[in-house]
Amino acid sequence: MMANKNKPKNDVFIIGVGMTPVGEHWDRSLRELALEAMTTAREETGAMRPEAVYVANMLAPALSRQSHLGALLADFSGMRGIEAVTIEAAGASGGMALRQAYLALASGMVNTALVVGVEKITERVTAEVEAALITSSDADYESIHGLTQTALAAMLMRRYEFEFNVPEYAFAGFSITAHANGAKNPKAMFRRPIKLETYQRAAILSDPINMFDAAPMADGAAAIFLARGDVLPSNPPFPPVRIDASATAVSAVAVHDRPNPLSFAAAEKAARIAFDRAKINQDQIDFFELHDRYSIFAALSLEAAGFAAPGEGWKLAESGAIALNGQIPICTFGGSKARGDTGGATGVYQAVEAALQLQGRASEIQVADARIGLIQSLGGIGSTATTHILSTVETL
Amino acid sequence: MTEERDQRIMQPKSPVGFVGYGAYIPRYRLPATEVARIWKGGASGTPIDEKAVAGLDEDVITMSIEASRNALARAQINPADIRAVWVGSESHPYSVKPTSTVVAEAIGATPHTLAADWEFACKAGTEAVQAAIGFTGSGMARYALAIGMDTAQGRPGDPLEYTAGAGGAAYILGPADESLAVVDGSYSYTTDTPDFWRRADEKYPSHGERFTGEPAYFHHITSSAQELMEALGTKPADYSFVVFHQPNTKFPQRVAKTLGFTSEQLETGLLVPRIGNVYAGSALVGLTAVLDVAKPGDRILLVSYGSGAGSDAMSMHVTERILESHELAPRTEDYINRRTEIDYATYARFRGKLSQ
Numbered sequence: 243m244m245a246n247k248n249k250p251k252n253d254v255f256i257i258g259v260g261m262t263p264v265g266e267h268w269d270r271s272l273r274e275l276a277l278e279a280m281t282t283a284r285e286e287t288g289a290m291r292p293e294a295v296y297v298a299n300m301l302a303p304a305l306s307r308q309s310h311l312g313a314l315l316a317d318f319s320g321m322r323g324i325e326a327v328t329i330e331a332a333g334a335s336g337g338m339a340l341r342q343a344y345l346a347l348a349s350g351m352v353n354t355a356l357v358v359g360v361e362k363i364t365e366r367v368t369a370e371v372e373a374a375l376i377t378s379s380d381a382d383y384e385s386i387h388g389l390t391q392t393a394l395a396a397m398l399m400r401r402y403e404f405e406f407n408v409p410e411y412a413f414a415g416f417s418i419t420a421h422a423n424g425a426k427n428p429k430a431m432f433r434r435p436i437k438l439e440t441y442q443r444a445a446i447l448s449d450p451i452n453m454f455d456a457a458p459m460a461d462g463a464a465a466i467f468l469a470r471g472d473v474l475p476s477n478p479p480f481p482p483v484r485i486d487a488s489a490t491a492v493s494a495v496a497v498h499d500r501p502n503p504l505s506f507a508a509a510e511k512a513a514r515i516a517f518d519r520a521k522i523n524q525d526q527i528d529f530f531e532l533h534d535r536y537s538i539f540a541a542l543s544l545e546a547a548g549f550a551a552p553g554e555g556w557k558l559a560e561s562g563a564i565a566l567n568g569q570i571p572i573c574t575f576g577g578s579k580a581r582g583d584t585g586g587a588t589g590v591y592q593a594v595e596a597a598l599q600l601q602g603r604a605s606e607i608q609v610a611d612a613r614i615g616l617i618q619s620l621g622g623i624g625s626t627a628t629t630h631i632l633s634t635v636e637t638l
Numbered sequence: 639m640t641e642e643r644d645q646r647i648m649q650p651k652s653p654v655g656f657v658g659y660g661a662y663i664p665r666y667r668l669p670a671t672e673v674a675r676i677w678k679g680g681a682s683g684t685p686i687d688e689k690a691v692a693g694l695d696e697d698v699i700t701m702s703i704e705a706s707r708n709a710l711a712r713a714q715i716n717p718a719d720i721r722a723v724w725v726g727s728e729s730h731p732y733s734v735k736p737t738s739t740v741v742a743e744a745i746g747a748t749p750h751t752l753a754a755d756w757e758f759a760c761k762a763g764t765e766a767v768q769a770a771i772g773f774t775g776s777g778m779a780r781y782a783l784a785i786g787m788d789t790a791q792g793r794p795g796d797p798l799e800y801t802a803g804a805g806g807a808a809y810i811l812g813p814a815d816e817s818l819a820v821v822d823g824s825y826s827y828t829t830d831t832p833d834f835w836r837r838a839d840e841k842y843p844s845h846g847e848r849f850t851g852e853p854a855y856f857h858h859i860t861s862s863a864q865e866l867m868e869a870l871g872t873k874p875a876d877y878s879f880v881v882f883h884q885p886n887t888k889f890p891q892r893v894a895k896t897l898g899f900t901s902e903q904l905e906t907g908l909l910v911p912r913i914g915n916v917y918a919g920s921a922l923v924g925l926t927a928v929l930d931v932a933k934p935g936d937r938i939l940l941v942s943y944g945s946g947a948g949s950d951a952m953s954m955h956v957t958e959r960i961l962e963s964h965e966l967a968p969r970t971e972d973y974i975n976r977r978t979e980i981d982y983a984t985y986a987r988f989r990g991k992l993s994q
Contacts, residue, residue: 266848266852268852268853269853364848364849367846367847444682445681453682
């Protein structure tokens with residue numbers, strides 16, 4: 243299981259995590275949310291000071307009129323003088339910030355880093371949030387026609403249903419599973435399970451996407467503290483989680499530029515590279531934190547990562563394979579659908595949740611004997627994908 | 639009650655109450671399904687059944703006069719004895735030139751009277767009532783007239799268009815021994831919370847969507863109601879009726895439950911499903927519906943909400959005089975039942991929504 247058994251000092255570990263509840267934080271600012279998550283992650287390391295801070299964010303310039311978050315958050319958290327930068331890759335910003343931190347540590351140039359994802363959505367009304375979100379699509383060829391992200395996802399879902407002759411309500415299981423898990427996650431935005439009838443009665447947002455096919459955008463911040471193997475603290479309070487593989491790829495931004503719009507090519511490639519690097523296969527994955535901004539994304543992500551053949555991802559939802567005790571549990575903390583989608587911070591939430599699973603700290607939503615977890619975040623309509631494989635460490 | 643809390647609660651030196659009250663609701667009704675039909679909404683239900691719409695020849699001035707005449711009929715006083723005519727509204731016909739002078743003249747309260755227009759979003763009316771309590775309770779005036787009335791604006795296609803209705807109520811404050819309901823005390827809770835606004839020269843208001851809920855309506859109403867009840871030593875079970883500001887059906891139902899009131903205590907004054915949100919008149923016309931059926935000894939809690947934001951809570955108890963007052967003017971239900979349904983096109987014409 244240990245890819246670099248002979249050189250653990252070059253391995254990269256998660257040694258502290260923190261996250262705020264996801265929701266409508268009307269009375270808390272961008273920097274306050276980030277500080278809470280950063281502070282918790284640092285406290286778990288015994289208050290270590292990182293050498294670098296990587297901030298994941300996509301919407302602050304548009305919604306909070308605030309860019310330059312690297313300096314802002316390093317300063318606000320009392321860490322002037324360190325290296326700090328913002329990473330932006332739309333909804334994949336969180337996974338990409340983790341990737342950049344991983345590269346820095348694996349190279350040996352940086353020994354410790356704090357990755358913090360933060361998003362403050364409730365500064366603005368829906369129309370302004372939609373306008374900000376659509377900037378991650380192709381402005382000249384998609385957004386200009388008034389295509390929102392939801393409209394683009396709806397066209398994918400419609401085409402998927404047509405191509406693969408999918409029965410009505412085939413995607414319901416993704417939403418029902420997400421809400422069942424979210425109900426047991428104290429940090430989730432929605433903490434109530436839903437029934438099939440609730441899904442069936444939901445209002446249509448953009449046909450065929452209904453309210454329960456789409457994740458809510460909400461405020462939140464999550465942080466992870468990373469350290470190289472050679473600077474791991476002795477006797478850490480929580481077992482370190484190793485990053486066994488990190489990979490990323492992009493495909494066309496515009497959906498119409500893709501040879502096969504029903505394949506998330508970037509996700510497929512990033513997953514393939516990650517599995518190769520970790521030298522494992524799909525059967526060894528104990529759970530998969532995928533990016534379910536829309537239920538169709540969950541199906542396409544499962545297919546891209548090799549858990550289902552094209553056109554068959556929805557069957558894993560219907561059969562219960564994605565449940566906590568299923569063959570491939572997904573969105574164990576509720577995913578974007580129930581935990582809430584925090585835009586550019588989502589990938590960091592996924593990493594925190596995966597670490598908690600691997601450390602056995604997931605309480606009621608613990609996946610039994612979780613030893614290897616896969617996380618994948620998507621930017622735009624799957625144009626950017628980042629994939630990480632994390633594992634528990636037997637001995638160091 | 640602590641001394642600090644004691645000082646926060648507003649009680650006049652001399653006891654005062656409502657000497658007369660009157661409602662007014664225009665006859666036209668726009669069903670919410672009509673708004674949904676035009677704007678392709680309402681898939682997950684509409685916030686109310688229908689709203690009251692003012693006719694072509696009606697505005698806050700004419701409607702205030704109607705309600706005031708009803709209040710005078712119940713008060714049985716000489717209008718010349720009224721020392722203040724105060725009108726709270728978001729729809730004053732003029733930006734400069736008072737609504738209140740026209741109302742005062744029409745009901746015979748001029749010239750020996752104050753007249754002023756009040757503005758605090760949907761709680762301008764209860765704010766005028768509180769000022770009238772102070773004005774009469776201090777002995778500066780025997781009677782004061784406080785009105786909350788609106789012909790509310792909602793931008794075409796905005797969720798508010800389902801609910802923005804027309805109507806309100808007028809109250810004459812005076813000595814407790816002449817009152818049909820005596821004020822126990824009141825309290826105001828105010829913060830700088832920008833949930834809903836309309837800038838000068840804008841035709842329609844803007845709002846912060848879901849921000850209008852938890853941090854705005856719910857926080858302010860629960861804060862003011864709880865503070866007042868704690869100071870007065872009352873609890874929800876002590877009240878026969880409770881009336882909240884009612885922007886839609888769900889909000890007052892939810893806040894009632896949170897505070898520990900039953901649906902029975904709420905339903906008499908919950909008019910929003912049938913007349914819409916009448917803004918500055920909303921809580922006050924809910925109170926007229928309650929007074930219409932109240933019996934001596936009943937205790938009533940009134941809690942308004944105004945965006946921007948604040949909430950006025952007021953506790954009162956009903957006297958014997960209520961019985962003789964009931965039939966002296968049309969009841970609120972009479973106005974609600976006087977109903978002519980209109981379609982969206984007629985509504986657009988009545989409300990001046992057509993502009994090229």
